[in-house]
Amino acid sequence: MKKDRxxxxxxxxxxxxxxxxxxxxxxLRDYPDHAAALxxxxxxxxxxxxxxxxxPRPEFKDRARHQFQSAIREMEPAPAGGGFFPRFKPVWIALxxxxxxxxxxxxxxxxxxxxLPDSPLYGIKMATESVWLALTPTDIGKAELYTRFADRRxxxxxxxxxxxxxxxxxxxTEKLERQLVAIASLTITENGSPSENMLSxxxxxxxxxxxxxxxxxxxxxxxxxxxxxxxxxxPVTRPDTTEKAQAGLDAALSASDSERNVGAxxxxxxxxxxxxxxxxxxxxxIENPEALMKALETASESMRDILEWAIxxxxxxxxxxxxxxx
Amino acid sequence: MQDEQSRVRRAxxxxxxxxxxxxxxxxxxxxRYIVLKIGDRAEAEDMTQxxxxxxxxxISSYKWKGMPFSAWLFRIAHNxxxxxxxxxxxxxxxxxxxxxxxxxxNPGREAERKMEIEEMNRATKQLTNAQQEVISLRFAGELSIxxxxxxxRKSEGAIKALQxxxxxxxxxxxSTGTGP
Numbered sequence: 480m481k482k483d484r485x486x487x488x489x490x491x492x493x494x495x496x497x498x499x500x501x502x503x504x505x506x507l508r509d510y511p512d513h514a515a516a517l518x519x520x521x522x523x524x525x526x527x528x529x530x531x532x533x534x535p536r537p538e539f540k541d542r543a544r545h546q547f548q549s550a551i552r553e554m555e556p557a558p559a560g561g562g563f564f565p566r567f568k569p570v571w572i573a574l575x576x577x578x579x580x581x582x583x584x585x586x587x588x589x590x591x592x593x594x595l596p597d598s599p600l601y602g603i604k605m606a607t608e609s610v611w612l613a614l615t616p617t618d619i620g621k622a623e624l625y626t627r628f629a630d631r632r633x634x635x636x637x638x639x640x641x642x643x644x645x646x647x648x649x650x651x652t653e654k655l656e657r658q659l660v661a662i663a664s665l666t667i668t669e670n671g672s673p674s675e676n677m678l679s680x681x682x683x684x685x686x687x688x689x690x691x692x693x694x695x696x697x698x699x700x701x702x703x704x705x706x707x708x709x710x711x712x713x714p715v716t717r718p719d720t721t722e723k724a725q726a727g728l729d730a731a732l733s734a735s736d737s738e739r740n741v742g743a744x745x746x747x748x749x750x751x752x753x754x755x756x757x758x759x760x761x762x763x764x765i766e767n768p769e770a771l772m773k774a775l776e777t778a779s780e781s782m783r784d785i786l787e788w789a790i791x792x793x794x795x796x797x798x799x800x801x802x803x804x805x
Numbered sequence: 806m807q808d809e810q811s812r813v814r815r816a817x818x819x820x821x822x823x824x825x826x827x828x829x830x831x832x833x834x835x836x837r838y839i840v841l842k843i844g845d846r847a848e849a850e851d852m853t854q855x856x857x858x859x860x861x862x863x864i865s866s867y868k869w870k871g872m873p874f875s876a877w878l879f880r881i882a883h884n885x886x887x888x889x890x891x892x893x894x895x896x897x898x899x900x901x902x903x904x905x906x907x908x909x910x911n912p913g914r915e916a917e918r919k920m921e922i923e924e925m926n927r928a929t930k931q932l933t934n935a936q937q938e939v940i941s942l943r944f945a946g947e948l949s950i951x952x953x954x955x956x957x958r959k960s961e962g963a964i965k966a967l968q969x970x971x972x973x974x975x976x977x978x979x980s981t982g983t984g985p
Contacts, residue, residue, distance in 0.1 A: 535850070547861070554861065794960075
């Protein structure tokens with residue numbers, strides 16, 4: 480399975496090079512161990528590539544271009560900026576929203592953090608998440624945050640599926656994919672273990688806050704970290720396997736707590752933190768795809784391909800993130 | 806990517822230059838994708854025009870998500886191809902248009918191209934629908950794996966596996982003239 484994936488990746492790298500104009504020989508030189516398997520496939524690709532190089536007739540292109548230009552001219556001018564926050568970059572939107580949240584108060588924070596993609600408050604929820612990420616200095620802190628945000632996306636997909644809102648479910652799935660890729664990229668290193676960056680950063684000010692808010696809410700977060708009680712109750716029932724996964728997580732947490740009690744060093748603390756993140760990812764790797772599968776059972780026809788896609792995204796995303804720890 | 810993001814922003818404001826640039830960059834690829842999918846030049850021409858007119862109607866609601874604009878256009882094209890087959894209650898073999906290889910000045914080259922396209926068309930028809938889609942988007946549309954994954958709403962890993970299987974099948978079909 481792993482070998483298949485490795486070969487799929489190599490094949491794709493070669494294809495990309497061929498599409499950019501490289502020769503088959505150049506690709507084979509890069510992967511001498513796989514040359515025998517690659518060569519016939521790449522020759523087929525060259526043939527397919529040549530055969531698909533079909534050009535539109537010039538007279539059709541002229542006619543289509545003329546029609547397109549006429550259609551542009553008939554369009555009403557769009558409002559400049561085209562939105563509620565015209566021409567502002569996302570980071571400014573995020574910071575503005577964050578300041579607004581501080582001014583307006585915790586009631587809005589609570590309401591926004593439970594907002595679903597079809598809610599007017601959803602933009603504030605997204606902006607708040609961006610601010611938290613920006614305020615989290617370490618890779619492991621960011622990975623923990625992304626893990627929690629991914630939970631939210633799964634809940635949003637399930638709720639949007641229940642409501643039959645295809646576009647919103649798709650949008651949440653796209654976000655889920657990006658967040659899982661972010662987790663995987665934050666945990667990967669050349670030798671496959673957590674990054675040096677993750678191991679070397681530490682300090683009390685960011686000690687386990689986001690993760691511990693999820694799995695051990697009795698621990699008080701340090702004041703400089705983002706708010707921890709951000710996850711509003713979401714009306715999605717997680718599958719029965721949660722208990723089983725939770726038991727595994729509890730065991731991991733219990734072990735790490737014991738170690739802390741006997742006076743673990745800061746390095747140990749960081750390692751424990753990684754262990755806890757890994758345990759959380761293992762738990763989510765089971766329950767989030769299952770929550771999506773459960774939603775698929777009752778989903779409408781139009782929603783099925785989105786949910787199937789989300790299940791694939793979750794399955795592979797968590798697997799990759801967990802594998803990067805090994 | 807930064808340039809495209811800025812161009813898309815201007816296009817959303819109905820800037821004629823930005824819209825024209827996006828059109829010119831993607832027109833041939835969208836046509837190529839559609840013509841390979843349906844095998845009928847006249848229909849492919851109409852549908853290609855329609856993809857861009859539909860895109861123009863929806864451009865204001867387009868949201869930049871870090872993916873190339875072409876992925877969005879291919880999603881529109883994909884939906885139109887699906888509608889096309891739904892309307893026509895798809896048959897397993899689509900006759901290849903006689904004039905599909907036109908567009909070349911040299912008649913000898915045109916005949917040669919027609920044969921290549923015919924062989925490719927015959928071979929791809931024996932692939933599964935998902936494999937056909939990957940090959941069309943990857944080779945005709947020139948999309949990356951990430952973009953194909955977005956258009957087909959599948960994971961990148963799944964697209965790579967489909968691509969691998971499709972190439973193996975194509976090789977067998979094209980070398981023997983029979984199915985896999």
